[in-house]
Amino acid sequence: MVSRVIPVEPFDLVIFGATGDLANRKIFPGLFRRFLSGQIPDGSRMIGAARTEQSREIFQDQIRQAIRTFVKPDKQDAKQIETFIDCLHYVAIDARGDAGWPELKELIRPDVVNAFYFSVAPALFGDLAERLKTHAIAGSDARIVVEKPFGRDLASARALNKSLAEYFEEQQIYRIDHYLGKETVQNLMAVRFANILFEPIWNSQYIDHVQITVAETVGVGGRGSYYDKSGAMRDMVQNHMMQLLCMIAMEPPYHFDPDAVRDEKLKVIRALQPVPAGDIVRGQYLGEPRDDKTERMPGYLEDSENPESLTESYLAMRVNIANWRWKNTPFYLRTGKRLRARTSEIAITFKEPPHSIFDEAEGTWQPNQLVIRLQPNEGMNLKMMIKEPGPGGMRLVQVPLDMSFAEALGEGGADMPDAYERLIMDVIRGNQTLFMRGDEVEAAWAWTDPIIADWDARGDKPRPYDSGTSGPDDALMLMHRDGRRWRHIK
Ligand code: BG6
Numbered sequence: 001m002v003s004r005v006i007p008v009e010p011f012d013l014v015i016f017g018a019t020g021d022l023a024n025r026k027i028f029p030g031l032f033r034r035f036l037s038g039q040i041p042d043g044s045r046m047i048g049a050a051r052t053e054q055s056r057e058i059f060q061d062q063i064r065q066a067i068r069t070f071v072k073p074d075k076q077d078a079k080q081i082e083t084f085i086d087c088l089h090y091v092a093i094d095a096r097g098d099a100g101w102p103e104l105k106e107l108i109r110p111d112v113v114n115a116f117y118f119s120v121a122p123a124l125f126g127d128l129a130e131r132l133k134t135h136a137i138a139g140s141d142a143r144i145v146v147e148k149p150f151g152r153d154l155a156s157a158r159a160l161n162k163s164l165a166e167y168f169e170e171q172q173i174y175r176i177d178h179y180l181g182k183e184t185v186q187n188l189m190a191v192r193f194a195n196i197l198f199e200p201i202w203n204s205q206y207i208d209h210v211q212i213t214v215a216e217t218v219g220v221g222g223r224g225s226y227y228d229k230s231g232a233m234r235d236m237v238q239n240h241m242m243q244l245l246c247m248i249a250m251e252p253p254y255h256f257d258p259d260a261v262r263d264e265k266l267k268v269i270r271a272l273q274p275v276p277a278g279d280i281v282r283g284q285y286l287g288e289p290r291d292d293k294t295e296r297m298p299g300y301l302e303d304s305e306n307p308e309s310l311t312e313s314y315l316a317m318r319v320n321i322a323n324w325r326w327k328n329t330p331f332y333l334r335t336g337k338r339l340r341a342r343t344s345e346i347a348i349t350f351k352e353p354p355h356s357i358f359d360e361a362e363g364t365w366q367p368n369q370l371v372i373r374l375q376p377n378e379g380m381n382l383k384m385m386i387k388e389p390g391p392g393g394m395r396l397v398q399v400p401l402d403m404s405f406a407e408a409l410g411e412g413g414a415d416m417p418d419a420y421e422r423l424i425m426d427v428i429r430g431n432q433t434l435f436m437r438g439d440e441v442e443a444a445w446a447w448t449d450p451i452i453a454d455w456d457a458r459g460d461k462p463r464p465y466d467s468g469t470s471g472p473d474d475a476l477m478l479m480h481r482d483g484r485r486w487r488h489i490k
Pocket residue numbers: 148216235236
């Protein structure tokens with residue numbers, strides 16, 4: 001497969017929060033990989049901005065280290081690293097004061113694409129936006145990129161949208177949900193809208209239910225204080241899982257165009273039904289029993305440093321979409337920390353054929369299932385019934401039509417770009433398709449808020465679950481009572 005890189009014009013990209021974790025782990029290593037692909041044109045500038053007073057050389061050294069740590073060794077060509085490092089600049093800046101802004105203005109060239117990435121606490125978004133305007137740094141074509149969390153409820157998301165809108169047009173605001181940058185998430189649209197096979201049966205007449213699973217093995221240690229104020233609902237469901245659900249449930253947009261795609265996603269979010277408490281299971285992971293082990297896995301209450309915490313590290317729920325296509329086809333979502341395996345997938349289970357002609361197959365029939373594996377081992381698996389080989393009648397057996405994208409695509413598939421790489425280049429290209437629009441984020445919070453408010457009002461306690469399992473047992477019941485079962489997390 002030939003990898004095609006779409007060239008962009010030279011640009012000036014400012015990363016606020018350039019000394020932070022995301023910048024070191026994802027943003028700069030991602031930019032370096034794009035540079036290696038030839039996508040960063042000569043003359044582009046990448047400018048780190050942060051509170052720390054330090055020289056350009058020290059910042060460049062920080063990024064050299066980040067590349068050494070977070071880029072695969074076979075991509076670490078010393079000469080290329082140095083050419084990339086030469087494009088880096090640094091400005092010490094005060095987000096709430098005036099220090100550093102004139103220096104930043106000096107570095108920004110108004111005649112190239114300007115993008116400003118806010119990799120900082122959301123509380124600073126408004127301050128940065130304001131200063132970019134009052135110091136006349138950002139012009140009418142400049143783009144700003146904001147990270148999640150975008151608010152913690154509808155009111156705060158609205159306030160954030162309002163404060164950004166004072167200085168920037170919606171077409172200039174790129175709200176990141178890094179799940180949309182994942183190759184396999186974009187593939188959901190390709191599978192649905194570039195093939196004729198699925199769309200005619202992609203509805204409640206043929207689909208029994210949909211399962212969306214994002215399971216992680218990591219706990220929240222190290223970021224417990226952030227996580228404890230969020231929980232799985234705010235951290236994963238309101239954004240990443242909502243986006244996955246939209247990709248599966250949306251109507252075909254008339255074009256692969258930012259507003260056409262986002263209009264369709266918005267309609268899905270608005271059609272989500274309120275979720276009754278009985279359709280939700282919340283869990284919290286337990287630690288390993290105390291013994292003499294030196295490396296004991298702590299439980300959620302220790303990781304969050306909040307022994308009284310009622311925050312969920314696991315969430316399973318049954319969601320209904322009130323529209324023609326999905327009426328009576330439930331979507332079961334589950335996500336959690338410290339589970340048995342790191343796996344994200346979407347499984348679409350189809351209904352029974354209307355009439356069976358195989359008497360001997362009685363009891364062996366199993367539903368067709370399309371499983372789209374988002375990570376790891378990205379690919380698709382379509383489970384089909386075929387005849388069991390051998391004489392003696394017509395017995396049926398289910399077999400997988402299994403495709404790994406890496407194998408199917410050869411070399412190009414093995415080296416899929418990281419979500420951030422794709423998204424940053426889309427900002428430079430000015431393509432908002434894979435970014436959330438303000439109304440979309442607000443609609444997602446409008447659905448989420450009453451669910452969380454109900455837990456708070458009742459002091460709902462998450463069920464404990466053992467680390468390394470598939471979550472609380474009650475989550476099994478959520479499906480069993482509907483005569484369905486979760487796929488095994490492995
Ligand atoms: C982040 C969440 O947005 O996504 C984390 O804050 C979570 O809690 C992460 O671990 C999962 O992302 P990925 O790309 O590893 O699936």
